Amino acid sequence: MERGIYFSAMGMNSLWGNIETIANNLANVETSGYKRDEMVFEEFGSFKINRLYDEIIETPIGTSDPAPYVGELPKGVGIADIATIHTQGAIKETENPLDLAINGDGFFAVKTPNGEMYTRNGAFTLDKDGFLATLSGNRVLSILNTPIQIQDANFTVTSDGTIMVGSEEIAKLKLVDFENKNNLNKIGDTLFKTDQMPQNAFSEVKQGFLEASNCEPVLEMVRMIEVQRLYEANQKVALTYDELLSRSINDLGRLA
Amino acid sequence: MERSLWTAATGMNAQQFHLDVIANNLANVHTIGYKRDRAEFEDLLYATLRLPGTPVTGGGKIPSGIQVGHGVKVAGTQKIQTPGSLEETKNPLDVAIEGPGFFQVLLPNGDTGYTRDGVFSKDAEGRIVNANGYILQPEITIPEDATEISIMEDGSVFAIMGGDIKTPEEIGKIELVRFINPAGLSAMGKNILKQTGASGEPLTGTPGEGGFGRLAQGFIEMSNVNVVEEMVNMIVAQRAYEFSSKAIQTADAMLGVVTTLKR
Numbered sequence: 001m002e003r004g005i006y007f008s009a010m011g012m013n014s015l016w017g018n019i020e021t022i023a024n025n026l027a028n029v030e031t032s033g034y035k036r037d038e039m040v041f042e043e044f045g046s047f048k049i050n051r052l053y054d055e056i057i058e059t060p061i062g063t064s065d066p067a068p069y070v071g072e073l074p075k076g077v078g079i080a081d082i083a084t085i086h087t088q089g090a091i092k093e094t095e096n097p098l099d100l101a102i103n104g105d106g107f108f109a110v111k112t113p114n115g116e117m118y119t120r121n122g123a124f125t126l127d128k129d130g131f132l133a134t135l136s137g138n139r140v141l142s143i144l145n146t147p148i149q150i151q152d153a154n155f156t157v158t159s160d161g162t163i164m165v166g167s168e169e170i171a172k173l174k175l176v177d178f179e180n181k182n183n184l185n186k187i188g189d190t191l192f193k194t195d196q197m198p199q200n201a202f203s204e205v206k207q208g209f210l211e212a213s214n215c216e217p218v219l220e221m222v223r224m225i226e227v228q229r230l231y232e233a234n235q236k237v238a239l240t241y242d243e244l245l246s247r248s249i250n251d252l253g254r255l256a
Numbered sequence: 257m258e259r260s261l262w263t264a265a266t267g268m269n270a271q272q273f274h275l276d277v278i279a280n281n282l283a284n285v286h287t288i289g290y291k292r293d294r295a296e297f298e299d300l301l302y303a304t305l306r307l308p309g310t311p312v313t314g315g316g317k318i319p320s321g322i323q324v325g326h327g328v329k330v331a332g333t334q335k336i337q338t339p340g341s342l343e344e345t346k347n348p349l350d351v352a353i354e355g356p357g358f359f360q361v362l363l364p365n366g367d368t369g370y371t372r373d374g375v376f377s378k379d380a381e382g383r384i385v386n387a388n389g390y391i392l393q394p395e396i397t398i399p400e401d402a403t404e405i406s407i408m409e410d411g412s413v414f415a416i417m418g419g420d421i422k423t424p425e426e427i428g429k430i431e432l433v434r435f436i437n438p439a440g441l442s443a444m445g446k447n448i449l450k451q452t453g454a455s456g457e458p459l460t461g462t463p464g465e466g467g468f469g470r471l472a473q474g475f476i477e478m479s480n481v482n483v484v485e486e487m488v489n490m491i492v493a494q495r496a497y498e499f500s501s502k503a504i505q506t507a508d509a510m511l512g513v514v515t516t517l518k519r
Contacts, residue, residue: 232513
């Protein structure tokens with residue numbers, strides 16, 4: 001069968017994957033600490049095309065094909081990667097003392113039933129025992145890997161992540177960063193998981209602020225138009241092949 | 257196949273909810289003691305098409321994975337407990353709390369409700385009740401012949417009797433409660449909050465001591481809703497709603513392309 005019709009189908013499948021990523025970015029345009037995803041396409045390799053039907057010369061050490069090399073034919077397109085873009089989101093003021101934002105690289109470490117995970121969503125709350133926790137109820141870890149208990153609502157967080165009540169230091173937030181952020185796995189609930197060893201991060205912590213999503217709606221809208229048009233272009237390729245095949249079946253094969 | 261349609265639908269749902277919260281805040285812009293709500297969002301589960309770190313032939317590891325998200329969910333609504341501005345009413349039974357703390361009132365079903373709405377009055381038996389007739393706890397009864405009531409910063413309530421000798425007499429003490437996590441209280445309507453598993457146990461105390469706010473007689477605490485901020489949030493919610501609806505339109509158009517593939 002004609003290869004091209006499959007290539008256009010591969011193109012359409014990959015582009016559909018892209019619209020899923022865009023829809024997810026747009027749905028999370030208001031999610032604090034959300035990092036946008038970007039799809040990367042790849043060519044599925046290619047194979048060399050030689051002219052067909054040339055004579056093959058057999059020699060004692062094997063065969064040799066003297067047919068001239070025509071060029072390369074790609075094998076279509078696939079999804080190489082969905083990369084998470086870890087750029088800084090805008091920092092917006094909320095006046096809520098339990099809102100923390102990281103200005104610069106780094107993540108808050110939280111304890112979940114499935115092990116330690118990392119987040120940049122600093123919309124924290126206190127649970128019923130007074131521990132600092134995410135809105136999903138996962139407790140935030142201190143630099144000593146312990147949950148942080150805050151008994152007094154009048155606390156301050158200094159820019160290095162130290163939590164103070166009055167002039168007394170209660171705990172210091174665990175801020176970590178990773179050498180290879182591509183290896184961070186999104187879990188949902190704005191959490192990331194990885195098996196990499198975390199390193200200490202020394203970014204500024206801002207109390208009473210939240211980091212907004214780094215999704216850029218304008219970019220996503222433009223990309224959405226592009227994807228839709230490319231999808232249509234791929235469909236046109238498939239339709240053209242259909243037309244060609246129809247010709248060869250109905251016209252070429254017609255008996256006078 | 258239709259994942260992007262559903263993903264975008266979660267986005268529209270979330271923004272619809274966001275607008276519900278904003279509308280309620282704006283409707284309560286003049287509600288005494290009202291604390292504004294804030295909706296917070298989190299991303300939904302991801303479908304992992306390829307796990308990062310999977311070994312490949314040749315000994316290497318895949319450096320990054322392929323994960324597609326399923327949209328967004330409401331992580332929670334938080335009551336932002338910033339103080340509202342105080343407004344003078346000169347009504348002796350209007351009491352505002354300057355700082356953390358809640359008044360306790362007895363609900364008709366016997367439970368205790370918590371409120372920062374300090375607009376009190378007397379019922380037929382002279383007890384101090386709130387605007388809905390719920391009795392302030394601990395109960396304070398104002399004597400029939402009292403001509404003047406004064407409420408101190410620390411919650412002591414004095415009555416001045418109508419006799420010739422005007423000696424103030426202490427008739428009770430207003431106590432406040434606070435919670436480790438006031439954001440975990442659930443709103444019952446009528447400016448009443450109730451204790452939940454997330455709020456922790458109520459801690460009772462004297463106004464002005466141990467982290468409790470002082471009382472201010474003749475004042476009421478206004479709502480802490482900031483109209484400008486809510487308006488900006490409303491614009492953001494509307495636009496975010498439109499973005500997701502555009503994603504649905506695009507996915508729909510692409511599906512339309514598929515249906516015309518076969519002639």
